[in-house]
Amino acid sequence: MKTYNIAVVGPLGLVGRKVIDILVERRFPVGDIKFLGTSKNKNKKVEFNGESILTEVAKEGAFMDVDIAFFCVDSSISKYLAPIAVKEGAIVIDNSSAWRMDNNVPLIIPEVNPEDLHSHRGIISNPNCSTIQMLVPLKPLHDIYKIKRIVVSTYQSVSGTGKQGMEELNNQMIDYCFNVPMTSSVYPHQILFNVLPHIDHFLENGYTKEEMKMVNETKKILDENIKVTATTVRIPVFIGHSESVNIETEKPIKVEDVINILEKAKGVKVIDDIKSNSYPMPIHIQGKDEVFVGRIRKDFSIENGINMWIVADNLRKGAALNSVQIAETLIERNIL
Ligand SMILES: NC(=O)c1ccc[n+]([C@@H]2O[C@H](COP(=O)([O-])OP(=O)(O)OC[C@H]3O[C@@H](n4cnc5c(N)ncnc54)[C@H](OP(=O)(O)O)[C@@H]3O)[C@@H](O)[C@H]2O)c1
Numbered sequence: 002m003k004t005y006n007i008a009v010v011g012p013l014g015l016v017g018r019k020v021i022d023i024l025v026e027r028r029f030p031v032g033d034i035k036f037l038g039t040s041k042n043k044n045k046k047v048e049f050n051g052e053s054i055l056t057e058v059a060k061e062g063a064f065m066d067v068d069i070a071f072f073c074v075d076s077s078i079s080k081y082l083a084p085i086a087v088k089e090g091a092i093v094i095d096n097s098s099a100w101r102m103d104n105n106v107p108l109i110i111p112e113v114n115p116e117d118l119h120s121h122r123g124i125i126s127n128p129n130c131s132t133i134q135m136l137v138p139l140k141p142l143h144d145i146y147k148i149k150r151i152v153v154s155t156y157q158s159v160s161g162t163g164k165q166g167m168e169e170l171n172n173q174m175i176d177y178c179f180n181v182p183m184t185s186s187v188y189p190h191q192i193l194f195n196v197l198p199h200i201d202h203f204l205e206n207g208y209t210k211e212e213m214k215m216v217n218e219t220k221k222i223l224d225e226n227i228k229v230t231a232t233t234v235r236i237p238v239f240i241g242h243s244e245s246v247n248i249e250t251e252k253p254i255k256v257e258d259v260i261n262i263l264e265k266a267k268g269v270k271v272i273d274d275i276k277s278n279s280y281p282m283p284i285h286i287q288g289k290d291e292v293f294v295g296r297i298r299k300d301f302s303i304e305n306g307i308n309m310w311i312v313a314d315n316l317r318k319g320a321a322l323n324s325v326q327i328a329e330t331l332i333e334r335n336i337l
Pocket residue numbers: 010011012013014015016017037038039041042059072073074075076078096097098128129130160161162163164165315316319320
């Protein structure tokens with residue numbers, strides 16, 4: 002079997018670690034693998050398939066023998082380093098927001114728009130975690146009923162901020178238990194026992210950058226004519242993003258048909274039985290690959306409307322798993 006030389010950039014972060022796990026879990030055909038991190042964390046041991054590999058520094062010259070580089074770092078680093086990696090011969094699959102809205106860079110969810118991969122010029126972008134989990138179930142509905150408008154509110158876990166977000170919630174829990182005053186450095190307010198209607202920076206239009214990512218990425222991936230309005234909210238959950246999603250469709254849409262379609266949709270699992278209080282929740286979906294949908298019901302306030310509740314593991318389908326699936330699709334479609 003043909004194998005591919007892999008680099009993981011940012012191997013000690015939450016997404017980088019997950020990419021490494023998922024490459025092993027899915028038996029990705031890895032030839033050589035290298036882990037490229039910061040100079041402060043050079044020569045750290047990282048386990049891969051029972052082998053201990055030392056991290057190297059991510060810099061010019063490191064990508065010469067690499068076929069696929071998974072970038073799991075901030076957008077400023079990706080902006081600088083991804084073009085260097087491409088020049089040295091690698092295909093970059095980038096998790097940051099650096100390239101998502103670049104016209105020359107495909108923004109890919111393999112269940113939704115795999116055909117866009119064919120236009121890649123070296124860099125491929127992974128969408129925002131909240132966009133990915135929303136569009137996986139909405140795509141098969143859009144194909145049949147044509148979605149006109151989406152209203153979404155998110156309930157996003159602290160791991161979406163990276164390892165510092167998880168540390169901040171953890172530290173505030175410890176401070177609370179020991180009756181010590183809590184400090185906040187990652188978020189502008191205490192996150193423990195709180196809800197922050199604020200993810201990423203505020204923009205001049207009054208929305209946050211995260212909210213506008215959901216709007217713009219949905220248009221790029223699914224349909225530029227869809228109207229989207231988003232409110233993105235951080236909650237004190239470690240892993241798993243939840244979303245309340247309302248769609249308005251052009252064609253009449255029935256709840257039972259939505260359930261039928263979503264039960265057959267690739268990458269989707271329906272958990273929807275209100276009699277037994279069954280609906281998706283972050284505590285149940287951690288470590289799972291699917292996007293979970295429940296609370297599917299008619300929106301009685303408009304003619305053709307549906308409400309639903311969507312939950313997914315933001316580190317897996319929202320980031321690492323989607324990246325590895327992009328690489329698998331490149332191989333399947335022979336476009337490496
Ligand atoms: N977390 C999510 O749910 C999620 C979802 C979708 C997309 N993303 C995106 O994925 C990227 C990574 O997120 P994350 O959650 O994994 O963040 P993270 O936990 O903070 O990890 C970031 C990693 O980047 C490394 N790094 C920093 N500067 C570097 C450099 N110059 N060269 C190489 N590595 C460098 C850090 O290394 P050290 O450990 O040595 O400091 C750290 O391990 C971000 O762009 C994020 O927006 C995250």
